[in-house]
Amino acid sequence: MSKDTLFDKVWDLHKVANLPGGSDQILIGLHLIHEVTSPQAFGALKDKNLKVKFPQRTVATVDHIVPTDNQSRPFKDNLAEQMIDTLEKNCIEHNIKFFNIGSGNQGIVHVVAPELGLTQPGMTIACGDSHTSTHGAFGSIAFGIGTSQVRDVLASQTIAMNKLKVRQIWCENKLSNGIYAKDLVLHIINQLGVKAGVGYAYEFAGPAINALSMEERMTICNMSIEGGARCGYINPDEKTFNYIKNKLCAPQNENWEKAVKWWKSLESSDNCIYDDVFKLDASKVEPTITWGITPGQSIGVNQKIPSLNEIHPNDKFIAAEAYEYMGFKPGQTIKNTPIDVCFIGSCTNGRISDLRVAAQVLAHNKVARNIKAFVVPGSEKVAKEAKEEGLDKIFIKAGFQWREPGCSMCLAMNSDKLIGNQISASSSNRNFKGRQGSPNGRTLLMSPAMVAAASITGKVSDVRDFINK
Amino acid sequence: MSIKFKPPIGKFSRINGKCISLVGDDIDTDRIIPARFLKCIDFDSLGKSVFDDDRKTLKGNHPFDLETNKGSSILIVNSNFGCGSSREHAPQALMRWGIKAIIGESFADIFYSNCIAIGIPCFTLPKESIKKIQQYLNIKNLFLEIDLFESTAKAEDLKFDLEIKETSKKMFLSGEWDATSKLLENADLIENKLNDLPYIKFNTN
Known part of the structure; x- marks a missing residue:
């Protein structure tokens, strides 16, 4: 059993009681809500005649259903309009802070909370969204919950949960030029598999992790859930503190020093115990792309799609399903696979640094003919910053559509969808069957830089050919 | 869906029913219910849309x-x-399609806790036992009697020792899977804990 890791320290700090059934009652320090997984929770509160216990500990924004082409109200889609309207009403009725469209702070919930300084080390953070693990980049314990647990957090600020085990993932050396956090996390999931994280929190550590920016760290923790781990985190350091400093909700004045002192005390102790440790060499990571229907089915851009006899017996069934669905042959190269749609955005890779990297690749280039390419900033702040830097112009000049913030084609709850069996090069997090809105649509996950490279050639390409010229 | 859906309430220890097999690893929640059906403010109409894309295919x-x-x-x-x-x-x-319990080789974490929170017990069995049930189901119908207390599933000619997390088992046997009221019993402890958190003190703005 783990001991003295950051996870243990934060868990123990938030443990309210042992519940009679044997699970722990855990206090949630920050609760984030959005329009998709909260309405039924508010409905259940009403049914049980309960109120929101600590409304100041919950913050709302709207992201999943918002259109990215025209955000004027009412939305064209009646159901989407009903959902945002319900959230607005619930927030007013229960006195919950809501960052609505046009507030300057709306966006994907996992982009917005860190940029507001709401996300801080040592917190427990829950949200009705599996990518809540993103916030672990700051040394918080953050995880996704379902709607019934959203109800419990609203009603009591706590949930019933079993303590997770802790696996340290030690990343030795550094990523090479042209290799990004997305490549590293896809590589990790490939190495460990999509089920390995079940029952675990992942602690990402080592020189390669320390070298990453805060936004890159968010990309890593964001995809913990794709490896089965409900929660992933990184010990906070000076980069973490510098990122938070002066943000809207960051501790101010004399409180800042107190906060930093406490944050420093949280990191996993030198003699802490992990339930498991996994080591890898980050310098060996290639630009990584998924070829299948789980985020674990990935290869380096210059590798071949594995044949069935190269695949672990437990993974053969899903591999066979993937060949059929994707229309790929075992042993086929992934490079030069023709692409139909290029999507840059999502809570994984829709931040300003992602847009900068993609724009750098796109500068003085044009999107290939017949490619639909669009970029969806992760938040209103990201969009504003990008415009100030002129990134929007670079994208538009290259042939990308510049859109308004939201989750968009990561899960296709708005009108941004694949059509038929189109293939997308996508900076998002899931390549599940039908994920991007078409029941036979196909998704290749990759870094934003690789999406940009694919948009120029119209096929899967090695971004290093563009940036190392 | 002609029969009106009745959600589970309170404690229970037995589930009897006919089995349905769905073969495949890593079946994700997007496949169970595609995102377009999440555009709703209640869960009432979801039963008919379960596995919509896979079923159409x-x-x-x-x-x-x-x-x-x-x-x-x-x-x-x-x-x-x-x-x-x-x-x-x-x-x-x-659940709204009619599922009351799930038996599998393994479950994803969040899905598992969601099932517990709405009153669907999830049991595990070794790969070989699941295979045996799935092969049996290829030939004929299988009715299982699940005894939560004993953690067994029995049919006329079959018996399996099911695994379930002890905490989950206790929750169903006591009815505490519907957690809200149990959590609220500790209202004072919650309040004290919250006020003691360092970050509540230094986040004053």
Whole structure:
């Protein structure tokens, strides 16, 4: 059993009681809500005649259903309009802070909370969204919950949960030029598999992790859930503190020093115990792309799609399903696979640094003919910053559509969808069957830089050919 | 959905029902309920949309469409069932289709806790036992009697020792799977704990 890791320290700090059934009652320090997984929770509160216990500990924004082409109200889609309207009403009725469209702070919930300084080390953070693990980049314990647990957090600020085990993932050396956090996390999931994280929190550590920016760290923790781990985190350091400093909700004045002192005390102790440790060499990571229907089915851009006899017996069934669905042959190269749609955005890779990297690749280039390419900033702040830097112009000049913030084609709850069996090069997090809105649509996950490279050639390409010229 | 849906209430220790098998690893919640069906403010109409894309692809040959599986309530699955999105809509859709318990090789974490929170016990069995049940189901119908207290599943000619987390088992036997009221019993402890958190003190703005 783990001991003295950051996870243990934060868990123990938030443990309210042992519940009679044997699970722990855990206090949630920050609760984030959005329009998709909260309405039924508010409905259940009403049914049980309960109120929101600590409304100041919950913050709302709207992201999943918002259109990215025209955000004027009412939305064209009646159901989407009903959902945002319900959230607005619930927030007013229960006195919950809501960052609505046009507030300057709306966006994907996992982009917005860190940029507001709401996300801080040592917190427990829950949200009705599996990518809540993103916030672990700051040394918080953050995880996704379902709607019934959203109800419990609203009603009591706590949930019933079993303590997770802790696996340290030690990343030795550094990523090479042209290799990004997305490549590293896809590589990790490939190495460990999509089920390995079940029952675990992942602690990402080592020189390669320390070298990453805060936004890159968010990309890593964001995809913990794709490896089965409900929660992933990184010990906070000076980069973490510098990122938070002066943000809207960051501790101010004399409180800042107190906060930093406490944050420093949280990191996993030198003699802490992990339930498991996994080591890898980050310098060996290639630009990584998924070829299948789980985020674990990935290869380096210059590798071949594995044949069935190269695949672990437990993974053969899903591999066979993937060949059929994707229309790929075992042993086929992934490079030069023709692409139909290029999507840059999502809570994984829709931040300003992602847009900068993609724009750098796109500068003085044009999107290939017949490619639909669009970029969806992760938040209103990201969009504003990008415009100030002129990134929007670079994208538009290259042939990308510049859109308004939201989750968009990561899960296709708005009108941004694949059509038929189109293939997308996508900076998002899931390549599940039908994920991007078409029941036979196909998704290749990759870094934003690789999406940009694919948009120029119209096929899967090695971004290093563009940036190392 | 002609029969009105009745959600489980309170404690229970037995589930009897017909089994339905869904073969496949890593079946994610996007497949269980595609995102377009999440555009709703209640769960009521989800039952008919469960596995919508897969069912349309298989044109009537999906297990959830086969006449022989009508009225089934115990779902038999393989490994890492329910991975991906945290959408509770997935177990809600299964429950509203008629599923009352799930037996599988393994489950994704969030899906598992969502099932517990809405009153669907999830049991595990070794790969070989699941295979045996799935092969049996290829030939004929299987009715299982699940005893939560004993953690067993029995049919006329079969018996399995099911695994379930002790905490989950206790929750069903006591009715505490519907956690809200239990959590609220500790209102004073919650308040004290919250006021003691260092970051509540230094986040004053």
